[in-house]
Amino acid sequence: MFENLSDRLERSFKILKGQGTITEINVAETLKEIRKALIEADVNYKVAKTFTDDVKKKALGQNVLTSLQPGQLMVKIVHDELAQLMGGSSVDINLKGSPAVILMSGLQGSGKTTFSGKLANLLKSKRGKNPLLVACDIYRPAAIEQLKVIGGQINVPVYAEEGNMNAVQIAQHAVKFAKQNNHDLVIIDTAGRLAIDEQMMNEIANIKAAIQPQEILFVVDSMTGQDAVNTAKEFNERLNFDGVILTKLDGDTRGGAALSIRSVVTKPIKFVGTGEKMDALDTFYPERMADRILGMGDIVSFVERA
Amino acid sequence: AKTKSNVFAKLSRAVAGKSKVDDEVLDNLEEVLVTSDVGIDTTLRIIDRIEKRVARDKYINTAELNAILKEEIAALLAENNKETEADFEAALTKKPYVIMVVGVNGVGKTTTIGKLAYQFKKAGKKVYLGAADTFRAAAVEQLVIWGERVGVPVVKQQMGSDPASVAFDTLTSATSNDADVVIIDTAGRLHNKVNLMNELTKIKNVMQKVVPDAPHEVLLVLDGSTGQNAFEQAKQFTKATHVTALAITKLDGTAKGGVVIGISDQFHIPVRYIGLGEKMEDLQLFDREQFVETLFEQQ
Ligand SMILES: Nc1nc2c(ncn2[C@@H]2O[C@H](COP(=O)(O)OP(=O)(O)OP(=O)(O)O)[C@@H](O)[C@H]2O)c(=O)[nH]1
Ligand SMILES: Nc1nc2c(ncn2[C@@H]2O[C@H](COP(=O)(O)OP(=O)(O)OP(=O)(O)O)[C@@H](O)[C@H]2O)c(=O)[nH]1
Ligand SMILES: [Mg+2]
Ligand SMILES: [Mg+2]
Numbered sequence: 001m002f003e004n005l006s007d008r009l010e011r012s013f014k015i016l017k018g019q020g021t022i023t024e025i026n027v028a029e030t031l032k033e034i035r036k037a038l039i040e041a042d043v044n045y046k047v048a049k050t051f052t053d054d055v056k057k058k059a060l061g062q063n064v065l066t067s068l069q070p071g072q073l074m075v076k077i078v079h080d081e082l083a084q085l086m087g088g089s090s091v092d093i094n095l096k097g098s099p100a101v102i103l104m105s106g107l108q109g110s111g112k113t114t115f116s117g118k119l120a121n122l123l124k125s126k127r128g129k130n131p132l133l134v135a136c137d138i139y140r141p142a143a144i145e146q147l148k149v150i151g152g153q154i155n156v157p158v159y160a161e162e163g164n165m166n167a168v169q170i171a172q173h174a175v176k177f178a179k180q181n182n183h184d185l186v187i188i189d190t191a192g193r194l195a196i197d198e199q200m201m202n203e204i205a206n207i208k209a210a211i212q213p214q215e216i217l218f219v220v221d222s223m224t225g226q227d228a229v230n231t232a233k234e235f236n237e238r239l240n241f242d243g244v245i246l247t248k249l250d251g252d253t254r255g256g257a258a259l260s261i262r263s264v265v266t267k268p269i270k271f272v273g274t275g276e277k278m279d280a281l282d283t284f285y286p287e288r289m290a291d292r293i294l295g296m297g298d299i300v301s302f303v304e305r306a
Numbered sequence: 307a308k309t310k311s312n313v314f315a316k317l318s319r320a321v322a323g324k325s326k327v328d329d330e331v332l333d334n335l336e337e338v339l340v341t342s343d344v345g346i347d348t349t350l351r352i353i354d355r356i357e358k359r360v361a362r363d364k365y366i367n368t369a370e371l372n373a374i375l376k377e378e379i380a381a382l383l384a385e386n387n388k389e390t391e392a393d394f395e396a397a398l399t400k401k402p403y404v405i406m407v408v409g410v411n412g413v414g415k416t417t418t419i420g421k422l423a424y425q426f427k428k429a430g431k432k433v434y435l436g437a438a439d440t441f442r443a444a445a446v447e448q449l450v451i452w453g454e455r456v457g458v459p460v461v462k463q464q465m466g467s468d469p470a471s472v473a474f475d476t477l478t479s480a481t482s483n484d485a486d487v488v489i490i491d492t493a494g495r496l497h498n499k500v501n502l503m504n505e506l507t508k509i510k511n512v513m514q515k516v517v518p519d520a521p522h523e524v525l526l527v528l529d530g531s532t533g534q535n536a537f538e539q540a541k542q543f544t545k546a547t548h549v550t551a552l553a554i555t556k557l558d559g560t561a562k563g564g565v566v567i568g569i570s571d572q573f574h575i576p577v578r579y580i581g582l583g584e585k586m587e588d589l590q591l592f593d594r595e596q597f598v599e600t601l602f603e604q605q
Binding site (some may be wrong): 045149153195248251 | 342411442443448451499536558560584
């Protein structure tokens with residue numbers, strides 16, 4: 001599907017080649033191809049449009065009678081713009097507070113429970129924290145059991161109240177328990193929920209209000225398509241979350257949702273998930289993500305050949 | 307509740323009294339399709355088909371354009387095999403009828419199995435479930451809870467045991483207990499992981515030692531909010547297991563699942579079920595016309 005990106009750009013660069021400056025007319029075709037490439041990478045339709053408009057503004061009038069080919073110059077402009085949109089340096093997790101409380105949120109199946117375990121594992125082994133995992137998903141079959149198995153794998157205790165159908169209360173009790181038992185970090189796993197599910201969105205908003213977490217993370221599947229903007233916007237409006245976790249990047253998705261989310265909520269992407277195991281997480285690198293979305297590997301090698 | 311958007315109205319205004327579809331119409335149409343995850347290639351093909359139809363039929367009033375649009379999109383969705391298993395009440399062609407459920411992580415495989423078991427059981431069929439996800443934390447417990455909820459037996463082994471062996475056991479039990487339908491759950495796996503994809507082929511082969519033509523159905527579950535990567539999922543899972551049908555989950559959200567249009571067309575795989583929630587009743591047989599209708603609805 002993406003293999004022909006280079007071909008397409010090749011076609012469009014032919015128009016640019018041999019021109020002194022980038023103009024409205026000679027750049028139009030290239031911009032169209034870049035927009036298509038972004039959409040195929042699952043960047044939201046409107047975001048892609050705005051993005052290419054911005055790139056055009058940056059590119060117009062640029063003098064290409066330098067060592068750079070016009071094609072190379074365009075690629076550079078696009079890449080820099082993308083990387084910048086993705087966010088500059090990485091932003092750390094806020095661990096202030098005793099205990100520091102981290103609340104997970106996101107759609108069904110995005111990877112919240114798995115990431116809760118990964119984060120507990122990381123902060124325990126790398127930062128010397130004494131975490132407590134909290135099972136606030138009281139709906140999904142065996143959700144509590146899943147968190148307990150994960151806790152067992154990484155040797156982190158799990159706070160759960162079987163049978164209690166009040167997630168807000170469980171979260172409150174868990175924070176109290178953490179204080180009494182010298183846990184300096186509390187990670188709260190919650191049920192997956194749709195942004196349009198009023199009742200469930202109220203629940204998580206109430207958890208937030210009751211325990212005032214230091215850090216609210218929005219966990220999103222990197223394979224998400226056009227809808228990523230709607231979901232991120234809704235969750236952000238309700239929770240004003242602090243950061244984004246992009247999961248399942250060990251797949252082969254371009255991950256354009258990352259760009260869509262960044263441009264609608266301007267919150268940092270803090271970690272990426274790269275597998276099912278407890279050590280499969282990584283900090284987020286904006287440059288790498290920019291390359292991935294555009295299939296930069298292909299483009300750069302093409303430009304080098306050209 | 308969903309209400310009809312002004313998309314059709316907008317389209318109609320732009321075409322009223324013209325014998326050619328102009329750029330404004332096409333731009334609107336492109337936006338609707340792309341934002342439903344239909345993808346650029348499929349969108350361009352649909353637009354192309356519409357242009358040809360319009361040029362030929364020399365219309366055109368609003369109603370006609372709407373009808374053409376829906377027809378052309380529906381035509382890309384592969385037809386379900388009517389006389390067989392689409393309808394839960396219908397007699398199954400094999401006994402036991404073996405369904406293997408596959409897909410990437412977290413799309414809704416296990417939940418869909420629970421819902422299917424509920425439907426088949428309600429239709430008076432004897433159902434067996436096999437817990438062949440022996441990898442993900444508490445995956446077996448999750449399926450066992452579904453089994454209890456619906457009231458059907460679940461064949462399982464220890465966590466970490468060989469999934470093919472679980473599938474073998476399940477078919478053996480099902481056969482000796484005269485089951486009508488067997489549904490095998492498998493662990494979520496990303497399609498670019500060769501070893502895990504090979505494992506599926508192995509599960510399939512081992513099942514054939516009990517039921518030679520099993521599985522009769524390989525159901526690929528796709529998350530309705532997934533974007534263009536679903537193409538690659540369909541391609542790789544089809545390669546490894548010969549997928550025969552699709553289920554699209556989580557369509558109770560705001561995502562439209564438009565990517566299945568292109569997938570169904572390219573791989574000739576029918577969409578059989580859609581998931582509309584987390585409860586056992588929240589599964590429907592796929593209805594092409596209705597699906598296309600909702601593509602043009604907004605929240
Ligand atoms: N390959 C891969 N799989 C992942 C990753 N993160 C999570 N998963 C898998 O994705 C599936 C869903 O993960 P969960 O952690 O259960 O997701 P969740 O958001 O808690 O799901 P719900 O509680 O049902 O909403 C599981 O099969 C996980 O093993 C990742 O980074 N890579
Ligand atoms: N809203 C909604 N949620 C769904 C639907 N189908 C499944 N889910 C939810 O999605 C999450 C993942 O579902 P599972 O059935 O565990 O997915 P899976 O594919 O078996 O996951 P793995 O085995 O970890 O790969 C759970 O929270 C389900 O309740 C649906 O149609 N609508
Ligand atoms: Mg969970
Ligand atoms: Mg499962």
